[in-house]
Amino acid sequence: MSAGTYTPRPGAAPVGRMIAAQALFETKMLLRNGEQLLLTVVIPSLLLVLFSTVDIVDTGDGRPVDFLAPGVLALAVMSTAFTGQAIATGFERRYGVLKRLAASPLPRWALMTAKTLAVLVTEVLQIALLTAIALGLGWSPQGGPLPVLLLIVLGTAAFSGLGLLMAGTLKAEATLAAANLVFLLLLVGGGVVVPLDKFPDAARGLLELLPISALSGGLRDVLQDGAAMPWAELGILALWAAAGLGAAAKLFRWE
Amino acid sequence: MKNESVVQVRGLVKRYGSKTAVDGLDLDVRAGTVTAVLGPNGAGKTTTVETCEGYRRPDAGTVRVLGLDPVADAARLRPRIGVMLQSGGVYSGARAEEMLRHMAKLHADPLDVDALIERLGLGSCGRTTYRRLSGGQQQRLALAMAVVGRPELVFLDEPTAGLDPQARRSTWDLVRELRADGVSTVLTTHFMDEAEELADDVAIVDAGKVVAQGSPEELCRGGAENTLRFTGRPGLDMGSLLKALPDGTAAAELTPGAYRISGTVDPQLLATVTSWCAQHGVMPDGISVERHSLEDVFLGLTGKELRA
Numbered sequence: 001m002s003a004g005t006y007t008p009r010p011g012a013a014p015v016g017r018m019i020a021a022q023a024l025f026e027t028k029m030l031l032r033n034g035e036q037l038l039l040t041v042v043i044p045s046l047l048l049v050l051f052s053t054v055d056i057v058d059t060g061d062g063r064p065v066d067f068l069a070p071g072v073l074a075l076a077v078m079s080t081a082f083t084g085q086a087i088a089t090g091f092e093r094r095y096g097v098l099k100r101l102a103a104s105p106l107p108r109w110a111l112m113t114a115k116t117l118a119v120l121v122t123e124v125l126q127i128a129l130l131t132a133i134a135l136g137l138g139w140s141p142q143g144g145p146l147p148v149l150l151l152i153v154l155g156t157a158a159f160s161g162l163g164l165l166m167a168g169t170l171k172a173e174a175t176l177a178a179a180n181l182v183f184l185l186l187l188v189g190g191g192v193v194v195p196l197d198k199f200p201d202a203a204r205g206l207l208e209l210l211p212i213s214a215l216s217g218g219l220r221d222v223l224q225d226g227a228a229m230p231w232a233e234l235g236i237l238a239l240w241a242a243a244g245l246g247a248a249a250k251l252f253r254w255e
Numbered sequence: 256m257k258n259e260s261v262v263q264v265r266g267l268v269k270r271y272g273s274k275t276a277v278d279g280l281d282l283d284v285r286a287g288t289v290t291a292v293l294g295p296n297g298a299g300k301t302t303t304v305e306t307c308e309g310y311r312r313p314d315a316g317t318v319r320v321l322g323l324d325p326v327a328d329a330a331r332l333r334p335r336i337g338v339m340l341q342s343g344g345v346y347s348g349a350r351a352e353e354m355l356r357h358m359a360k361l362h363a364d365p366l367d368v369d370a371l372i373e374r375l376g377l378g379s380c381g382r383t384t385y386r387r388l389s390g391g392q393q394q395r396l397a398l399a400m401a402v403v404g405r406p407e408l409v410f411l412d413e414p415t416a417g418l419d420p421q422a423r424r425s426t427w428d429l430v431r432e433l434r435a436d437g438v439s440t441v442l443t444t445h446f447m448d449e450a451e452e453l454a455d456d457v458a459i460v461d462a463g464k465v466v467a468q469g470s471p472e473e474l475c476r477g478g479a480e481n482t483l484r485f486t487g488r489p490g491l492d493m494g495s496l497l498k499a500l501p502d503g504t505a506a507a508e509l510t511p512g513a514y515r516i517s518g519t520v521d522p523q524l525l526a527t528v529t530s531w532c533a534q535h536g537v538m539p540d541g542i543s544v545e546r547h548s549l550e551d552v553f554l555g556l557t558g559k560e561l562r563a
Contacts, residue, residue: 005370006436008407011363012334021360025353029346096343103308103338105361105404107330255310 012105022106022114027121030084039183040079040126045133048072051193052137060195062224069134069141070219071192076126077152078190078212081119081159083183089115089167090175098254119156127152143222147229151222154237155215161244162211168252186212191220211240259286261408261439262307266316269302269463276302278463279316284408284456289430289440291450293549294460295557300443301341303460304410307441308338321408334362337406339397341413345385351396352381355403362404375399376425390417398426402433409433411442415449427453447549457549461557474552481520481546483528485539486512492535499531500524520544 012018030036051057052065059067092098101111131139166175188194190212196204207213218233262284269277277299284290292300305311306318309325309332318325323332345354352372359365372378375395380388388396394417401409411430415423430440430453444450450457451471458468467474489511496506496516504518516528525544532539547555 004436005366006402006405006433006438008335008436008438009364009405010335010407011404013361013363018361021357025349025357028353029348032348091347095345095347096340097346099310100338100340100344100400102310103333103336104358105334 015107015110018106019110019114019117022111023117023121026115026118030080030088030118030122031125033088036084036088039083039180040076040122041129044072044076044079044126044130047075047193048130048133049137052134057194058198060197063138065134065137065139066141066224067195067220068193069130069139070223071216072130072134073127073152074155074190074212074216074219075187075192076130077123077155077215078159078186079183080122080126081156082163083179084122084163085115085119085160086163086166086179087176089164090170090172090179093167093254094172096255102254116156116160119160123152123156141223142226144228147222147227147234148219150234151215151218151230151237154234154241155211158211158215158237158240158244161241161246161248164252165244165248168248168254186210189213191216209236211237214240260284260319261286261321262290262441263319264303264307264316265318267303267306267313267318268315269299269306269311270314275463277306280460280463280465282458282465282468284439284441286439287434287437288455289434289442289453290456290458291454292441292443292458292460293445293447293450293553294443295445298460299463300460301412304412304441304443308336308410309333334404335407337401337404337409339401339409339411339414341416342393344397344400345393347384347386349385350382351377351385351388351392354385355396355399358400359403364405365403366405368403371399371403374429376422391419391422394418395422395426398429402429402438406438408439408441411440413443413445415444415446423449447553451549459549459553459556466556467552471549474549475547481518481544483516483520483525483542483544485514485528485532485542487514487532487537487539488512491537495535496528496531499527520546 048068051068102108163179166178170178189207190210191207192212196207196213199207208217214233214236218230221227221230221233260283262282264280264282267277267280268275280299280303282292282303292303294300302311306313307320307325309329312326320332321335325332355372356368359368372381375398377392377395377399380392385393385396394414398411398414401411415426418426427449430442433440455470456468457471457474458465459474460466489508491508491514493506493508497504500506500516501518501524504516504524506514506516509515518524529539
């Protein structure tokens with residue numbers, strides 16, 4: 001390189017371009033990670049196919065796929081916004097990525113915006129794939145797109161808040177273990193593939209307050225039963241979102 | 256330009272719990288120069304640099320970088336500085352080249368990424384993910400990330416730790432090229448030779464304070480006396496020799512025929528001694544000059560080995 005190569009010409013790129021670049025980069029990192037793909041794509045797809053075609057759990061009246069598809073969509077949202085994001089962010093914190101980016105021209109709010117966009121892009125890909133599989137299995141969704149969109153957006157906000165709270169306060173290894181454990185517990189107890197009415201009444205009342213139950217239940221109200229707007233579930237998700245994002249904003253440690 | 260301060264630290268104090276990492280530290284970095292912050296592990300080097308980078312808030316004292324407060328004015332300062340952390344800073348699944356390209360995209364007018372990769376010898380590992388890079392390759396990638404945005408000022412935290420000699424030289428050359436193009440550099444190191452080779456100014460840090468600051472030459476001259484030794488016939492008149500030498504110089508016959516002169520040993524003094532010998536018909540055999548290295552200076556100031 002010749003003289004003058006390094007002559008200072010500092011400056012941040014336009015913030016829109018930074019966010020787009022960061023979102024693209026984060027999405028690439030998410031999709032490249034094999035373990036993440038297992039959680040976000042392979043497990044939801046397998047559950048959908050397996051439980052729709054093999055009579056393992058009694059899913060009530062109607063075809064199993066009509067019950068399962070909304071639950072698996074809820075699981076997909078949780079796997080990306082909560083589990084995947086918690087693990088990835090936990091290790092980014094541990095490996096100094098968040099620290100290094102903090103010294104770059106990218107503002108923190110822009111980094112968080114980019115992370116959210118990366119989660120949404122991943123969810124769109126997941127939902128497209130799972131919808132195609134479900135339709136192939138004979139799924140006939142009811143209801144309109146607006147309540148579904150609202151549920152997914154609020155669900156994403158709720159799970160992102162909880163995932164970032166975990167990633168920003170626990171050690172990376174603890175986040176890895178806890179995020180996977182929570183994924184498994186909520187998969188079983190959150191109305192994803194097992195109807196909540198299989199649980200005793202006392203437990204059921206509590207389980208219905210979980211964000212995964214609100215998301216799977218709300219999606220089912222719309223997509224299976226054609227409800228116009230599942231207000232109760234939207235309210236639960238909004239409360240979780242406010243609590244999770246609020247706590248994460250207060251407690252997140254960048255290093 | 257050269258006299259303008261790009262980093263100005265006054266009375267910096269930083270504590271972690273009951274431990275005081277930095278204890279009233281002052282530091283000045285002149286524009287367009289390379290300043291080495293030299294000290295043993297735990298001296299407070301990284302804390303000082305990270306305070307300048309805006310990562311830590313001083314418990315007392317003031318820090319100005321390019322005239323800005325690194326915490327309050329972070330948004331304005333960060334596009335103008337380049338940062339190389341002591342370790343990490345890269346997504347473990349990212350390839351070296353794509354990480355560097357991504358960093359470049361966050362800047363308005365970045366360097367040519369291909370040329371930078373070539374310059375730092377990262378071409379062979381451009382498609383290797385970060386976690387599979389060798390320690391030296393990770394260091395060079397971090398260095399590339401620090402300079403890719405064409406900063407005015409770069410902070411390099413132990414830039415050559417873990418590098419082989421060839422890679423170290425290459426890093427040193429890059430720092431010199433940065434200086435030649437007007438970039439100011441602050442680097443921390445616990446390598447004496449690195450400070451001597453590269454730095455215009457050296458700040459020796461021990462236990463959270465700067466114990467000496469100056470050019471390597473000034474520090475070596477001022478830190479302690481230097482020594483000139485020679486042998487000749489026994490019983491030379493030291494009084495006569497001393498008259499020829501500047502004030503503050505000492506001369507002694509240690510054992511018969513072995514002479515030692517202590518003081519500021521410079522070319523003038525050497526010439527005076529040899530011409531005195533010539534006048535007195537003495538052949539000064541085995542004449543030798545022992546100048547103090549930064550290592551001796553450091554030892555004298557702190558009573559510690561650098562790499563203890």
